[in-house]
Amino acid sequence: MQMAFGLRCVFLLCGLSGLLTGVWSKPAVHPVENSCPKGWTQLDCHCYIYEDDIRTFADAESVCNILGGNMVSIHSDLENALVVEMLRANDNDDEAWIGLSDAIEDDTFLWTDGSDNEYTNFDTDQSEPDNTGPCVQIQENDGTWEDVECSTELPYICIRDIKH
Template sequence: MAFARRLFFLLCGMSGLLTGVWSFKKVQTKDNNCPKGWTRLDCHCYIYQPHGRTFADAESICNILDANLVSIHSALENAFVLELASAGGNTKPFWIGLHDAIEIGEFIWTNGKINDFDNFDEGAVPPQPDSLFGACIEVVESTGQWQTQSCAAEYGYVCIRDVLH
């Protein structure tokens, strides 16, 4: 069962990576080069989705939108994502794309980016090693800090995609 679960997440991760590798850039003439409803920061577009989904479902929906669950690489980006999620009145935790479902304790981003920043809540309860779906990362809306959660929990989520050229 554990092998099948890890294989599933590995295939999902590879699918997301291949989707990004084989995607062709779309031409768009909007001033900010982000699709309608998305918000731009630097070279990326972001969207908050408030509907509760499991981690895997959230990543799948982001993939359908030609995106991934958000990977966060700075305090500024973390604050931006937090503001984006709270703009609609959200006060609940939400998913970002960091997880250890393939190898317990080895956190990776769903989009394959290097994990060069974190904002973990040092007082958070560590993930249970026998968790059925591994540990995924949620952002606690009230503090902006990250903590582990079962990947089977249902939360809103933030997707990220490159700016369209």
């Protein structure tokens, strides 16, 4: 009889302990999945941020790397329009770095993130790219691209994948 009473007490204590643990435990806080950090703009599965502190091409890429991405690579008219609108929203500048250059091999433009270069928007009316420099900037007024010297100091736009 004492053994049965002892077992009932153990089960009762375990049950109460489980109930109390559930009542007093904090709910788990999970970060919002599939979203961009504060201050970043989302388009599809990428996050974008405009950085208005002017830097050379290499310095801008380094900052974007620190932020978990690269300078923006642009692969469509929609993405190009988003970058232009981000630049226009910060009326201080008329152009910004994008992550495209032909610094490794002349006339072979590569994105700093290594993605395919299947889209370009060079200002062909102005004979761009015209080998003024190996690095590429985007123009606020019409969204076209121009090649310039990499030592030019410009604002820039970073891109990073959404963290899953």
